[in-house]
Structures are given as C-alpha cells and as structure tokens.
C-alpha cells in the first residue's frame with residue numbers, strides 16, 4: 001500500500017516546541033524549528049523526531065534563506081509560529097524604524113517566501129484587541145495580500161481535554177480560498193480534566209528533593225495519567241523545590257483553590273498581589289501555567305509544582321523531556337502552546353490540505 005505523505009511543517013519561534021509537538025503527533029512532518037534560545041532548542045531537538053533545530057535571530061531577514069537551505073529547499077505545506085506579542089505595532093512595513101514589527105513581519109515574509117498551503121499564527125488573546133483591534137486587522141491585511149483566507153478564534157484549553165485554564169488566539173490562513181472551521185470541543189464544562197486526574201499519581205518529596213530521572217512511585221489511575229505515561233518507564237524533570245520553613249507555613253494556610261486573600265492579616269504580606277500564593281484545586285483544571293514565578297502551589301503538597309507537574313497540566317506526555325537548568329525548563333513549559341491543542345488543530349487542518357501523494 002502506498003504510504004501517505006505527511007504534510008511538512010516549519011515552526012517559527014518554536015521554543016521547546018509545544019505547538020509543533022501537537023502537529024507531529026497529528027501526523028505532520030516537522031522539518032525545522034527556529035528560535036534564538038539555546039536550551040529551548042535542545043529540548044525541541046530531542047522531542048521532534050529528527051527535526052532540525054535552527055539557532056537563528058528572526059530579527060535578521062537572511063534567516064529565511066538559511067531555513068530554505070537547511071530544509072533542502074523542500075516544499076513546505078504549513079508554517080506555524082507564535083511571535084512574541086511585543087512584536088506588534090501599527091506602523092507595518094511602512095515605518096522601517098519601528099523594530100517591533102520585525103518579528104511578526106518575519107512570519108509574513110516566510111509565508112510569502114515558502115508559499116505554504118496554510119499557516120497558523122498563535123498568540124495571547126489580548127492581541128485581538130491590541131490598539132482597538134487594529135493590530136489584528138493589520139495582521140489579516142498583510143496575510144490577505146499574500147492570497148490567504150484568514151479565520152481566527154480564541155480557543156479555551158479545557159475544551160480540548162487539557163487540565164489547565166488557558167486561552168490562546170489562533171489565526172489560520174488557507175491558500176485554497178476555503179474558510180477554516182476550528183475544531184469542535186472534546187470536553188464540556190463540568191467534564192473538564194482536573195488537576196488531580198492529571199497529576200495525582202506524581203509523588204511528593206520529603207528530604208529527598210528528587211533527581212532529574214526517577215522512578216514512578218505510584219500506579220497511574222485515570223485515563224489521562226495512563227495516556228501521559230504510555231511511552232515512559234522513567235520519570236524525568238520531577239525535581240522538588242526546597243522552600244524555607246516560613247514559606248511552607250504560609251503555603252499550608254492557603255486552602256485548595258484559594259489565594260493570598262485567604263491568608264490571615266500579617267501572613268505572607270511580602271507577596272500579596274493578584275496571582276500570589278495561589279493553590280490549585282484538585283477538582284478543577286489548574287490556573288494558567290506561568291514561566292516559573294513561584295506563585296502557584298500544588299493542590300495538596302506545600303510546594304510549587306515540579307516542571308513535570310506543570311508539563312502534565314500543559315498536556316506534554318511524560319516522554320517529552322525538558323533540557324537546560326530548572327529555571328529554563330519552567331520557562332519552556334510556561335511559554336508553550338499545549339501540545340494537545342496543537343494536535344486538535346492539526347487533525348482539523350489536515351482536512352483542508354490536499355497533499356501530493358495522497
């Protein structure tokens with residue numbers, strides 16, 4: 001039987017590659033990821049089935065030619081990427097002195113150069129209303145000028161089986177004149193995956209803070225835990241953090257689902273702001289995973305979640321290993337698009353891509 005050709009993908013601003021790992025799992029051929037962060041690139045390289053991890057600065061126009069060279073000038077079916085949102089301003093190409101646009105523009109230039117069948121631009125939901133919606137209008141205009149039909153939507157991660165409250169804006173362009181219908185939710189409110197269902201099998205630490213590779217001490221209990229552990233024998237990146245007795249005492253006074261507002265007067269005063277001293281609730285999806293600010297705590301244990309626990313809540317399977325020091329690992333996880341969100345988008349997008357050889 002003739003083997004189906006997998007759609008080829010370039011991931012721009014790939015980070016550790018949460019978004020592109022989802023596309024890989026959905027049957028895409030991720031050829032290359034580009035970023036300027038070395039530890040994120042190492043993680044990307046180790047988890048993307050031989051994809052090229054290109055260390056490049058997307059402020060430089062010449063990187064596009066190098067991307068083409070490194071992928072042997074193969075035809076590219078899809079370009080995905082999440083440019084940093086500081087990279088958007090209103091002046092567009094017209095103001096050459098406004099450097100902020102360069103990063104977003106690098107994605108427009110890559111789409112113009114490679115002419116993929118589709119592109120997916122991911123960002124924070126706030127991008128939709130930035131400058132009263134003019135930033136988004138500008139993005140749509142730039143890609144429409146290249147001949148793409150554009151559709152956009154804010155997706156809510158728990159709707160797609162991810163145990164975390166996280167919203168992301170996706171702008172999808174197709175070059176065949178069709179409108180993209182976003183994937184339907186697979187979970188409904190009341191049925192969302194909770195923190196306990198997601199990480200309840202991962203052990204705590206006593207004096208032993210754990211090492212980067214350890215054994216599972218508990219059996220998986222829920223379908224989500226079983227799915228996450230499917231390809232893993234050992235547990236990576238489950239390393240504890242040693243808090244001072246004072247900090248542990250404050251954390252222990254925060255109830256499940258509570259935050260600094262639940263602390264008695266005089267307790268934890270040094271850090272009383274919006275997201276501070278927030279404890280996850282075992283029966284709900286977690287708060288939005290951050291890049292390691294140490295403001296969120298395990299629903300049961302009096303400590304911050306480990307990199308692995310955060311990765312689980314972001315829907316990274318346990319065989320996705322993170323590299324770099326612990327601070328870098330937390331940052332990679334917090335910056336990522338949940339792979340499961342990428343997966344559902346990838347499955348849906350395949351319906352719109354007619355790939356030669358199919």
Ligand SMILES: C[S@@+](CC[C@H](N)C(=O)[O-])C[C@H]1O[C@@H](n2cnc3c(N)ncnc32)[C@H](O)[C@@H]1O
Nearest residue numbers: 013014015017018019035036037057058336337
């Ligand atoms: C939000 S993160 C991307 C996360 C990624 N999409 C994922 O799902 O894992 C944005 C990335 O842009 C990268 N970046 C920022 N400025 C850059 C530049 N000038 N050139 C290349 N990459 C850059 C950062 O290093 C960071 O990894």
